[in-house]
Amino acid sequence: MVIAMLIRAEFEKLEEIKYISHLELMTTFRRAFRRAKLPLAYSKGFNPHIQLALAQPLKVGMVGWKEYFDLQLNQEMEIKDFISLVNQELPPGLKINKAVSIAEDSKALMATINTARYIFSMVFKQENIAEEDLLNRFLAEEEIRVRRERVKKGDIEINIRPMIQRAQIIGPGKWLFQVESGSERNLRPEEISRALADFSPDVAYVPIVNIVREGLYVKVKEELYSPLDEKIVGR
Amino acid sequence: MKVTDKLDKLLYKVKNPVRYIGNEWNMVKKEWAEDKIKVALAFPDLYEIGMSHLGLKLLYHLLNEEEDIICERTYAPWLDMEALLREEGIPLFSLENKKAITEFDVFGFTLQYEMSYTNIINMLDLAGLPLYSKDRDETYPLVIGGGSIVFNPEPIAPFFDLFYIGEAENGIVDLVKKYQELKDRKFKKDEILLELNQTPGVYVPGLYEPVYDEEGRIKSINPKYPGVKKKISRQVVSNLDQAYYPTKMIMPYMDTVHDRAVIEIARGCTRGCRFCAAGISYRPVRERSKETIIRLADEILENTGYDEVSLTSLSTMDYSAVADLVKTMARRYEEDRISISLPSLRVDRFSVNLAREVQRVRKTGLTFAPEAGSQRLRDVINKGVQDEDLYDAVRAAFEEGWSTIKLYFMIGLPTENQEDIAGIVELAKKVLEIGEEVRKKSARSRKKIQVNISVSTFKPKPFTPFQWVEMCSKEEIEEKQEYLKDKLRGKGLSFSWNDPDLSLLEGVFARGDRRLARVLESAWRKGARFDGWGESFAIDIWEAAFRENQLEMAAYHRARDLEEILPWDHINMGVSKKFLKEEYKAALAGRLTEDCRQAGCTGCAICFELETKLELYRGDSNVN
Numbered sequence: 001m002v003i004a005m006l007i008r009a010e011f012e013k014l015e016e017i018k019y020i021s022h023l024e025l026m027t028t029f030r031r032a033f034r035r036a037k038l039p040l041a042y043s044k045g046f047n048p049h050i051q052l053a054l055a056q057p058l059k060v061g062m063v064g065w066k067e068y069f070d071l072q073l074n075q076e077m078e079i080k081d082f083i084s085l086v087n088q089e090l091p092p093g094l095k096i097n098k099a100v101s102i103a104e105d106s107k108a109l110m111a112t113i114n115t116a117r118y119i120f121s122m123v124f125k126q127e128n129i130a131e132e133d134l135l136n137r138f139l140a141e142e143e144i145r146v147r148r149e150r151v152k153k154g155d156i157e158i159n160i161r162p163m164i165q166r167a168q169i170i171g172p173g174k175w176l177f178q179v180e181s182g183s184e185r186n187l188r189p190e191e192i193s194r195a196l197a198d199f200s201p202d203v204a205y206v207p208i209v210n211i212v213r214e215g216l217y218v219k220v221k222e223e224l225y226s227p228l229d230e231k232i233v234g235r
Numbered sequence: 236m237k238v239t240d241k242l243d244k245l246l247y248k249v250k251n252p253v254r255y256i257g258n259e260w261n262m263v264k265k266e267w268a269e270d271k272i273k274v275a276l277a278f279p280d281l282y283e284i285g286m287s288h289l290g291l292k293l294l295y296h297l298l299n300e301e302e303d304i305i306c307e308r309t310y311a312p313w314l315d316m317e318a319l320l321r322e323e324g325i326p327l328f329s330l331e332n333k334k335a336i337t338e339f340d341v342f343g344f345t346l347q348y349e350m351s352y353t354n355i356i357n358m359l360d361l362a363g364l365p366l367y368s369k370d371r372d373e374t375y376p377l378v379i380g381g382g383s384i385v386f387n388p389e390p391i392a393p394f395f396d397l398f399y400i401g402e403a404e405n406g407i408v409d410l411v412k413k414y415q416e417l418k419d420r421k422f423k424k425d426e427i428l429l430e431l432n433q434t435p436g437v438y439v440p441g442l443y444e445p446v447y448d449e450e451g452r453i454k455s456i457n458p459k460y461p462g463v464k465k466k467i468s469r470q471v472v473s474n475l476d477q478a479y480y481p482t483k484m485i486m487p488y489m490d491t492v493h494d495r496a497v498i499e500i501a502r503g504c505t506r507g508c509r510f511c512a513a514g515i516s517y518r519p520v521r522e523r524s525k526e527t528i529i530r531l532a533d534e535i536l537e538n539t540g541y542d543e544v545s546l547t548s549l550s551t552m553d554y555s556a557v558a559d560l561v562k563t564m565a566r567r568y569e570e571d572r573i574s575i576s577l578p579s580l581r582v583d584r585f586s587v588n589l590a591r592e593v594q595r596v597r598k599t600g601l602t603f604a605p606e607a608g609s610q611r612l613r614d615v616i617n618k619g620v621q622d623e624d625l626y627d628a629v630r631a632a633f634e635e636g637w638s639t640i641k642l643y644f645m646i647g648l649p650t651e652n653q654e655d656i657a658g659i660v661e662l663a664k665k666v667l668e669i670g671e672e673v674r675k676k677s678a679r680s681r682k683k684i685q686v687n688i689s690v691s692t693f694k695p696k697p698f699t700p701f702q703w704v705e706m707c708s709k710e711e712i713e714e715k716q717e718y719l720k721d722k723l724r725g726k727g728l729s730f731s732w733n734d735p736d737l738s739l740l741e742g743v744f745a746r747g748d749r750r751l752a753r754v755l756e757s758a759w760r761k762g763a764r765f766d767g768w769g770e771s772f773a774i775d776i777w778e779a780a781f782r783e784n785q786l787e788m789a790a791y792h793r794a795r796d797l798e799e800i801l802p803w804d805h806i807n808m809g810v811s812k813k814f815l816k817e818e819y820k821a822a823l824a825g826r827l828t829e830d831c832r833q834a835g836c837t838g839c840a841i842c843f844e845l846e847t848k849l850e851l852y853r854g855d856s857n858v859n
Contacts, residue, residue, distance in 0.1 A: 015243065019252040020488045028488060031260070031540030034571075048572055061247035089540070091260050209247050 003041050003051075005073040006106065007082060008228055009099040013064045016093030018209075022057035029069065032089040038082070039075035055109040055216055055227070056116070056181055059189070061208040066215035068109055068227050070102070102233040112227055115165065115217040116181035118189045122173045122196075123204040131169050138199050139167055146195045148188075160195055163187035165219075178224075181216065189213075238333045241325055249315045253489050254282035257330030261485045261538065263299040263306070264331040272415045273339040274298055274306045275329050275376070279354035280347075280765070282310040286485075287492040289499060289547070290382065291345050294407060296481035301408055307331040307339075311354040312361070314764060314771065320361060327361040336362035339376045340418070341411055344395075346382040349744035350737070350767035352391050356759040359394065366756065368396045368441055373424040377414055381407075386469070386516055387697040387803040390744050390751035392440035396428060400436050400806060401470035402502075404479055410434055432463060436470035443805060445749055451790060453748065453800045468807040471847045475502055475521035482534035486541070495543035495576065496535045500528050500560070504549035505831045505849075508606070509617045509822050510648065512696035513549055515810050518841045520553075520832060521850040525560050532564065536573060544568070545576045552581040553832075555852045558589055565593040579604075580628075582620045587631040600639030600687070601632050607648060608658025614825040615650050617818075622662065629666045633673035638682040640666055646715045647693040647707030649822065656715055660722040663688045667727045687729045690719060692738035694745050698808045700818035702801065705794035706742040709735050736774040737766070743791040748802040751791075753784045811840035
């Protein structure tokens with residue numbers, strides 16, 4: 001396999017397409033790339049695959065504003081051509097906003113990204129909730145225990161408090177959570193929903209469709225970087 | 236609140252919400268404008284089944300080619316989605332503009348399978364339409380039906396305003412426009428239907444009245460008024476090579492059954508298997524030229540980005556230049572890593588070799604359909620396959636590296652006896668033996684050999700030489716299945732079969748009459764939905780529905796008298812009854828009838844009756 005170029009792209013997955021699954025998203029990209037006639041690099045073997053790697057799956061039903069993939073090409077091309085060619089072939093709700101060429105030996109997306117930010121559109125059971133106070137009391141908890149659902153292995157109870165890096169109210173009923181999201185430790189947004197509903201009788205469980213994944217990040221010390229940032233991809 | 240806003244907040248609650256969102260690549264979403272004719276095309280089963288159906292896609296794109304027509308799609312909601320729609324008071328809607336069905340002028344169903352009839356009723360109800368044609372005036376959308384089982388539409392006739400009999404691509408646009416014109420001229424519903432019934436291929440069931448005798452046999456089915464045509468003739472596309480074929484084909488996000496570029500290379504089959512309804516109802520054979528097929532494939536691949544092309548037809552291996560076509564395409568698309576798939580293989584070495592040459596990816600297995608276990612019975616059904624053909628084909632397949640073979644048989648065929656059933660076991664075991672033998676000889680270590688035997692139950696179908704025969708009883712079916720379950724055990728063998736209750740019910744509706752509409756309604760009211768899906772099928776609902784309407788299932792399984800009037804006799808399929816009777820006699824005598832494509836006319840009368848002819852591809856070409 002010839003790899004002439006490795007591209008890292010930032011895309012958005014909006015309302016129109018939020019109900020398609022991770023696998024369906026991969027297929028959608030693959031077909032769009034083929035329609036765009038990109039010089040795709042294929043794996044060797046009987047059943048060659050394109051070399052597309054997506055970052056952490058987005059839950060079905062959730063909108064994502066800054067999502068990422070890496071794609072290998074077997075020929076160099078201009079980044080702006082790449083973006084415009086692919087965008088012409090993407091269905092409504094899916095769009096590439098940025099892309100960079102990265103070093104061939106760059107760390108994989110899944111291994112690089114360690115942080116996610118979610119915006120919750122809260123559902124309150126009462127009017128005139130003192131939101132600031134409520135959030136502060138929530139964050140003041142030393143332990144926030146929720147049930148983690150695990151396929152096959154059976155559910156367990158975990159403490160999610162250490163995985164919440166910070167939270168803040170960015171508008172009426174709009175709560176932003178910055179949490180760990182990576183291959184080592186990963187906090188699922190529905191676990192925050194569950195914890196909030198458990199914590200206060202005034203808060204209803206926030207359904208997936210009320211949550212936006214604002215972005216995925218690489219946290220180095222206390223700084224957040226985009227996976228496309230020079231400091232991360234080194235080019 | 237608009238459907239869209241409500242949906243957005245609710246869809247996460249259902250399984251596979253992607254079934255209901257639309258927005259697929261190549262979807263045609265036009266601006267919703269007052270002066271356009273709006274057609275909603277419905278597939279009465281799940282989205283992923285409907286999106287695999289070529290006919291519906293063809294009509295969808297064909298209608299949307301017309302500037303003054305807006306054509307949108309809708310599918311049967313799964314049980315969870317139905318509950319949600321009812322709970323929230325959301326009517327059945329189209330995927331494109333998310334409009335309620337009542338905002339359309341025409342509501343068209345494709346009829347593919349008898350067991351989706353309750354879904355049709357359910358969709359009419361979810362759309363907010365009165366179920367019966369007689370209860371809907373011209374302010375409701377015109378409910379029309381077409382498709383491969385429309386040739387006996389009697390059990391669902393009272394729910395429909397009209398059916399289109401045969402291949403619709405020549406007539407559908409005119410029909411829709413004619414309807415709109417009549418509506419614009421303020422015609423009343425009955426006047427509209429009377430007018431439309433004059434269109435070739437259009438069958439307005441309300442204009443015909445079946446009369447039954449005391450035993451429930453049909454005494455007559457006559458037009459209610461003078462001037463109404465006595466018979467409705469099947470419409471056939473002539474010059475398939477030049478016929479419309481969509482190349483900007485809509486493609487689902489969801490992984491559907493046939494999620495690949497599909498090119499219909501030919502229509503019809505003249506092999507003449509006597510159990511097969513499609514074998515008659517799609518005659519004559521018409522082939523597209525190699526040049527056209529390649530042009531269509533180029534365009535579809537370009538417009539979709541698919542990496543697999545399927546060459547489809549009732550019997551792809553019978554295409555006149557199949558080897559040349561397949562090899563040309565394989566070479567042409569190799570560089571773009573596009574593979575060619577052949578949907579059905581003939582039982583012979585030639586088919587296997589061709590599949591090996593083009594199918595880069597070794598799929599899980601190969602399927603062959605000997606249909607019956609003995610030579611005697613295969614002669615009865617006119618399946619021209621010898622044991623040796625099968626052994627030869629599977630040997631080739633094992634040698635080429637396939638390790639799983641699926642064999643497809645039927646039980647309950649006319650004249651079947653114990654030896655025929657034992658023959659299924661014998662064939663299956665012999666195939667396994669051949670596989671083991673090849674595997675042992677092979678130098679490399681190989682996956683173990685697996686033979687899957689799938690046995691369905693024969694149902695007599697209208698317009699076949701077996702339309703008169705009695706259907707096997709439940710006891711007989713179970714006895715045969717038990718025998719096979721017992722004998723087809725062991726390493727390397729697996730056996731699958733159909734629920735006998737479901738097969739028997741399919742048998743009822745396949746040859747049913749109009750009285751069954753009431754049974755369908757009762758069963759639907761009792762909760763029958765998606766009856767073809769094992770998980771939601773409940774026979775007790777159906778038994779109660781039959782009792783409630785004083786009808787018996789068994790009465791529909793009986794042998795029909797050769798001279799009796801059949802519920803579908805007013806539909807002119809083109810085939811002569813005399814031919815079917817002769818074929819029936821030939822079957823009982825174990826006499827074979829050859830393929831008219833090689834042996835010359837066998838007298839089915841279709842070409843003559845429907846003024847059409849075989850269209851076989853003869854040309855050579857240099858397209859590479």
